[in-house]
Amino acid sequence: MKKNSTTYSAAIDLGATSGRVMLGRWDGRQLSLPEAHRFPNAFRTMGGHDYWHLPGLWEQIVIGLRKAAELLPKGARIASVGVDTWGVDHVLVDAGGRPVYPTFAYRDNRTQAGFRKLARDAQSLARLYALTGVPNVFYNTSLQLAETVVSHPAIADVAERCLFLPDYFNFLLSGRLANEITIASTSQLLDVATKTWSPAALKHFGVPAKWFRKPVLGATKLGPVRGLDFLKDAQVIAVPGHDTACAYDAMPAAADGSDLFLSSGTWSLLGFESDQPLLGKEALAARISNERLGDGRYRPLINVIGLWLLEGIMKDFATRPKDDGEWAALIKAAHALPEPSELLDVTDPSFGNPPSMKAAIDAQIKKRRLPVPKDLAAYTRLICASLGRGHADAKDAFERLSGRHFKRILMVGGGSKNRILCQATADAAGLPLVSFSLEGAAVGNTANQLIALGVVKDLPTFRAQLVATLDAVTYQPARA
Numbered sequence: 001m002k003k004n005s006t007t008y009s010a011a012i013d014l015g016a017t018s019g020r021v022m023l024g025r026w027d028g029r030q031l032s033l034p035e036a037h038r039f040p041n042a043f044r045t046m047g048g049h050d051y052w053h054l055p056g057l058w059e060q061i062v063i064g065l066r067k068a069a070e071l072l073p074k075g076a077r078i079a080s081v082g083v084d085t086w087g088v089d090h091v092l093v094d095a096g097g098r099p100v101y102p103t104f105a106y107r108d109n110r111t112q113a114g115f116r117k118l119a120r121d122a123q124s125l126a127r128l129y130a131l132t133g134v135p136n137v138f139y140n141t142s143l144q145l146a147e148t149v150v151s152h153p154a155i156a157d158v159a160e161r162c163l164f165l166p167d168y169f170n171f172l173l174s175g176r177l178a179n180e181i182t183i184a185s186t187s188q189l190l191d192v193a194t195k196t197w198s199p200a201a202l203k204h205f206g207v208p209a210k211w212f213r214k215p216v217l218g219a220t221k222l223g224p225v226r227g228l229d230f231l232k233d234a235q236v237i238a239v240p241g242h243d244t245a246c247a248y249d250a251m252p253a254a255a256d257g258s259d260l261f262l263s264s265g266t267w268s269l270l271g272f273e274s275d276q277p278l279l280g281k282e283a284l285a286a287r288i289s290n291e292r293l294g295d296g297r298y299r300p301l302i303n304v305i306g307l308w309l310l311e312g313i314m315k316d317f318a319t320r321p322k323d324d325g326e327w328a329a330l331i332k333a334a335h336a337l338p339e340p341s342e343l344l345d346v347t348d349p350s351f352g353n354p355p356s357m358k359a360a361i362d363a364q365i366k367k368r369r370l371p372v373p374k375d376l377a378a379y380t381r382l383i384c385a386s387l388g389r390g391h392a393d394a395k396d397a398f399e400r401l402s403g404r405h406f407k408r409i410l411m412v413g414g415g416s417k418n419r420i421l422c423q424a425t426a427d428a429a430g431l432p433l434v435s436f437s438l439e440g441a442a443v444g445n446t447a448n449q450l451i452a453l454g455v456v457k458d459l460p461t462f463r464a465q466l467v468a469t470l471d472a473v474t475y476q477p478a479r480a
C-alpha cells in the first residue's frame, strides 16, 4: 500500500439501542468518519423472554455497508470491514455456522435464578473470580450458557461452536468461525492468567469446551469478504469485538497511564489500561471486571448502571423530550435545580430490567423514607448526581487497589454531551473531566483496522495523531 494514499474502511458498531455503519477515511494523518447508516436496535420480547433479531441486524449491516460504498469517491474501494458490539451475547451454531438456538438478550431474566444461587455461594464466587477475573453479573455469558445447557441438555450435541455477536457477524462476512479476545473476556469463561479459556470455569458452568477456540487478538485479518460483490477484495478484520474495548482504544490517553476512561452511554464503563489484572477479595467486592485489550493486556473495569436509568425513566413520563431542543430544555431545567441532598444507590440490582424504572427508583427512595422527586427534571438531576457519585466510587476503588493516582477522567459516548453528568462526575471525583465528542467505538474499530492493514503503526501512534484533531470540553471539579 502506498504510504500517502487514502485508506477507506467500514466500521460496523452495534449497540443495544442503536447500530451504525461508518465509512472511515484515513489520509495518513487524519481520520474522518462519516456516518453511512444508523438504525434503531432493541431486543424483542416474546413469550416472556427477550431476544435479539439477528436477521434484522444483518439486514441493516448490509444496507449500511452498501451505503458506505456509495459514499466512496469514484475509483476508490473499501479496504476492510470490522464489527464491534455490546458484550456477552452469543450465537450457538452448528459446524457450518447455522444458528441452532435463539439468541437471548442479556437483560433476559432467565439467568436470575443462577445469578442468585451463585451470589449466595461465597466460595464459588471467590474461586471463579480468581480463575476468570470477572465478578458475578446477571448477564454473564457463563450464566446464560449454564441455563441453556440445563434447560436443553441436547444442545451440547447440536451446537458445535459458540460465537459472540461480533464473531458471528465476522463469520457471515468472511466464512471464518473465530473467537476474538476482547469479547471473549466479557464471558466469565476466559482464564485471567492466560489468553485462552478456563477449563475449570467451563466445567463449573457445565459448558462444553468444544464450543470455543483459542481467541484471536484484536486487529487480526480473517480473510476477504464473501458474498457481497460491492465489497470485493475487502478484508474482514477481527477488531476488538467488544464496543467498550474499541471505545477505550479511541481515547487520546496520556502515555504515562494517568488517565481514567469513562465510556458513557446506556452503561457507564469506567476503567484503565494495565499490564496486570486486579484480583482478590476487595476487587471482587468493588465488582471489578478484568476485561482484555485487543493485545491481551487488561482493562480493569467497573460497570455502573449508566444512562439506562434515564432512558428507563423517560418511558414513565408523557412529557419526555422528543427532539434535541426538548432535551436541551430538560437538561437546563434539571441544571437549575438544587443539588440533591440524598443520592440513589446505583448498584441496586432492581434497576437491571424493571417493568417500570420510575417504580424501581421510587421503591428505593421510599424504603429510605425520603421524598420522591416531583417531576422529570428532578429525576434527571437525581440520576445524573447519583451516577456522578457512582463514577467517583469506582475511581476510588481503582486507586485503592492499583496504587495509581489518576489525573484526569477522559469521557466519550452519548453521556459526554450531558453537562450535568459531566460536572457531577468531575465534582464527585475531584478530578478534571475531559469530554470528547467522538463516536468512540467506531473510531477504535477503525483504528484497529488501519493497524491490521499496516497503514498505522500502532495504537499509541494513532492516539497521538487523533488528539490533535479533537474537540474537547474540560469540566473542572468544584472542589479538587
Ligand code: LFR
Residues within 6 Å of the ligand: 015, 016, 085, 086, 087, 088, 089, 106, 139, 186, 242, 243, 244, 267, 269, 303
Ligand atoms: C456496553 C456493554 C458493556 C457490557 C454490556 C453488556 O455496550 O458492552 O461493556 O457490560 O454492554 O454486554
